[in-house]
Amino acid sequence: MEKIKLNRKWCKGCGLCIEICPKNVYDREAKVSTKGFKEIIVKNPDLCNQCQLCELLCPDLAITIEKTKKDAKVNK
Amino acid sequence: MSEHLYKYLRPEAFPTPFCAGCGHGILMNAILRAVDELQLDFNKIVFVSGIGCGAWIPSPHFAADTLHTLHGRPIAYATGVKLFNPDLKVIVISGDGDLAAIGGNHLIHAARRNIELTVICANNSIYGMTGGQVSPTTPKYAKTMTTAKGNPEEPFDLCKLTVACGARYVSRYTVYHIKPLINSIKKAMTTKGFAFVDVVSPCPTQFGRRNKQPTLYEMFNDLKARAIRYETAKGLKKDELTGKIIIGEFNE
Amino acid sequence: MPKLINKSLLPPKKYFMQGNIACAEGALAAGCRYYAGYPITPSSETMEHLSNRLPEVNGVFIQMEDEIGSICSMIGASWAGAKAMTATSGPGFSLMLEGLGYAVMTETPCVIINVQRTGPATGQATRPGQGDIMQARWGAHGDYRIIGISPWSVQEMYDLTIESFNLAEVYRVPVILLADEVVGHLKESFIIKPEIEIFNRDSSMSDKPFGTVQDDGVPPMPIFGQGAKLLVTGSTHNEFGIRKVADPVVQDMLVKRLCAKIDNHKDKICKTESYLVDDADYLFISFGISARSSYAVIKQLRNEGIKAGLLRLKTIWPFADEIIKSAAQNCKVVFVPEMNRGQLVLEVQRVLCNKQVISIPKTQGEAIYPSEIYNESKKYIK
Structure with a gap:
């Protein structure tokens, strides 16, 4: 199940999510895309602890974290 | 952004026109979260904005009534909307140049009249849209397109200004301090009277690039280092506060 | 409407x-x-x-x-x-x-x-x-x-x-x-x-508050709070109100309509009043308080047996080209008294390019007197 939705149409690749994520979930592609930058990818979705920092701080509103019931319990 | 906030957007307006790493997108998210948490009727909100990057936050992105006005004049327009139809919630979102330089007169008089407006200043300390000229909130010695050797002028403290003018609720947060920012916007939106929120929003493209902070993350680190709570700042001397960003609620 | x-x-x-x-x-x-x-x-x-x-x-x-x-x-x-x-x-x-x-x-x-x-x-x-x-x-x-x-x-x-x-x-x-x-x-x-x-304006709900089918039409204007999700902007915008800051077609269409909705309805908008114009040899064209002084002048000239008339513009803009043309058809000289250095006269000269159009300006910070208009116009009345 996909917990992290990254809207690549809206993302401009500022890379804040990579820097700010405490769990190293995000990374960049190796090659520059046609949009002119190395696009962001969700590299380690399983590491996500759903702190939602990236969702709240993404300047392009491109990240959605879906909270699952199971995870909510884990968080408690 | 969280999916339950999509209903407030015009998806056709996305991706946003802002540069990569612009703080204004974060502010946009914060405003919508505040609206959602307060369960405000989006059909009864009018978003008024002026000219500049900050003014593009509501127009055309928000699926509500938006009034994108002349440079510096959003508060004057908002005054007319609010006075004629007090049932509408009127929220002004604009930049520091728009509200504090060309529109400074309207800002102080609306605060003095204590009209029930929520004014959110997307303060990036620069004229971003026109190419990075010095603004009234640019820190002293900062480099801009019109102050290549460093800004010789002192910046405005818009919070102290609006408090002095009689605003009912005044606060400042940075977009990095996202949770308190959302709470503060909620308080501003429910204030019966003039509410002013100064939101420090980094501009890596026009400000950071020329001041050795070319990415949003580096600008965030700078904000973290310079931010100081209002309560803490009260006990400090003037020279100890040089270069600091005082965050918190200014009149409570 | x-x-x-x-x-x-x-x-x-x-x-x-x-x-x-x-x-x-x-x-x-x-x-x-x-x-x-x-x-x-x-x-x-x-x-x-x-x-x-x-x-x-x-x-x-x-x-x-x-x-x-x-x-x-x-x-x-x-x-x-x-x-x-x-x-x-x-x-x-x-x-x-x-x-x-x-x-x-x-x-x-x-x-x-x-x-x-x-x-x-x-x-x-x-x-x-x-x-x-x-x-x-x-x-x-x-x-x-x-x-x-x-x-x-x-x-x-x-x-x-x-x-x-x-x-x-x-x-x-x-x-x-x-x-x-x-x-x-x-x-x-x-x-x-x-x-x-x-x-009263047509404030019916519309998703096109800035566009009409006709290229000289006036769109309906929903108001704030109706749920119309209005996008009102001073930037160039399409019929929905969406900013189009680099689209040549939208800019052209919008400006043309803003002008055409007034220009094409001139006959309904323009109001003038004529005094003794039908047989006039000498026509005064004026507005506001200058027209009131001009009215005294034409009465004085009529008493002297001179066929003078006054066309008073209640509507200055849009300019009443056709009304002025037909009023001045048979007259010899047109006078334009006004309290400036000659502004309305420029428009009158544009419309009546084949006529003798005389400006009677006054900029002394006081009303233009009938005697001043009379004396100036007499120089051209034979």
């Missing part, structure tokens, strides 16, 4: 009033419920009067921090559903021009009263002039059309203010009442009729 008949607010009878106050009463009768202004001589009486009268009719009055704030808050109120007005004079009108352009671009109905004084700059604050008529037409940047109306009596300060509101609502355009200090401060008797013709 549905026409309504409203009862007059004041009991119908003969009144003795100052022009500026008659203007304020006309506004109230037309349905004006929002006034934002800034004190300026010689128009302040309108504001003072409305500050008392508007609360009596559940209207809103506010004295703003400057004229820019006045016009902007008036535009905001108009989008909230108000019939809104402001009154000012030369220096204030200069400040309002940016808002005027915005009102044109966003097709916002509103009325601006300009009680003209002398200029440039501060000029003579208490003295009359007619030097703002070209400014009213061309003052804001870009291409646009407005409606400009000129009253010559206290009666018309009342009647034409109502007319201004009607035109503003029908065509979604700012209307400028180009009065002058003499008419504004003149006290004379006038009649308030029991019933008034009123036009």
Whole structure:
């Protein structure tokens, strides 16, 4: 199940999510895309602890974290 | 952004026109979260904005009534909307140049009249849209397109200004301090009277690039280092506060 | 456009009033419920009067921090559903021009009263002039059309203010009442009729508040709070209100329609009055208080057996080309008396390029006297 939705149409690749994520979930592609930058990818979705920092701080509103019931319990 | 906030957007307006790493997108998210948490009727909100990057936050992105006005004049327009139809919630979102330089007169008089407006200043300390000229909130010695050797002028403290003018609720947060920012916007939106929120929003493209902070993350680190709570700042001397960003609620 | 008949607010009878106050009463009768202004001589009486009268009719009055704030808050109120007005004079009108352009671009109905004084700059604050008529037409940047109306009596300060509101609502355009200090401060008797013709804007819900099928149409104007999710912007926009800041087709279509919706309805907008024009050899074309002096002159000339006539422009903008052409068809000389260095005469010369058109200007900061018009025109009357 996909917990992290990254809207690549809206993302401009500022890379804040990579820097700010405490769990190293995000990374960049190796090659520059046609949009002119190395696009962001969700590299380690399983590491996500759903702190939602990236969702709240993404300047392009491109990240959605879906909270699952199971995870909510884990968080408690 | 969280999916339950999509209903407030015009998806056709996305991706946003802002540069990569612009703080204004974060502010946009914060405003919508505040609206959602307060369960405000989006059909009864009018978003008024002026000219500049900050003014593009509501127009055309928000699926509500938006009034994108002349440079510096959003508060004057908002005054007319609010006075004629007090049932509408009127929220002004604009930049520091728009509200504090060309529109400074309207800002102080609306605060003095204590009209029930929520004014959110997307303060990036620069004229971003026109190419990075010095603004009234640019820190002293900062480099801009019109102050290549460093800004010789002192910046405005818009919070102290609006408090002095009689605003009912005044606060400042940075977009990095996202949770308190959302709470503060909620308080501003429910204030019966003039509410002013100064939101420090980094501009890596026009400000950071020329001041050795070319990415949003580096600008965030700078904000973290310079931010100081209002309560803490009260006990400090003037020279100890040089270069600091005082965050918190200014009149409570 | 549905026409309504409203009862007059004041009991119908003969009144003795100052022009500026008659203007304020006309506004109230037309349905004006929002006034934002800034004190300026010689128009302040309108504001003072409305500050008392508007609360009596559940209207809103506010004295703003400057004229820019006045016009902007008036535009905001108009989008909230108000019939809104402001009154000012030369220096204030200069400040309002940016808002005027915005009102044109966003097709916002509103009325601006300009009680003209002398200029440039501060000029003579208490003295009359007619030097703002070209400014009213061309003052804001870009291409646009407005409606400009000129009253010559206290009666018309009342009647034409109502007319201004009607035109503003029908065509979604700012209307400028180009009065002058003499008419504004003149006290004379006038009649308030029991019933008034009123036009209100079409505020039906529409997803296209800035576009029509016809290229000279006036779109419906939903107001804030109706759920129309309006996008109102002073930037170039398409029919939905979405900014199109680099689209040549949208820019062209929008500007063409903003002009065509006025130009193509000239015959309905333009109002003039003719006095002894049919057999006139000598035609006077004038407006406002200058027309009133000209009226005395044509009567004097008629007494001398000279066939003189007067065409008075109640509507200055859009310019009444066709009416002027047909009125001047058989006359020998056309005179244009006005209280400036010759502004209206430029338009008259453009329309009557084959005629002898003589300018009779006066810029002494006082009303142009019949004797001055008489003496000047006599030089050309054989």
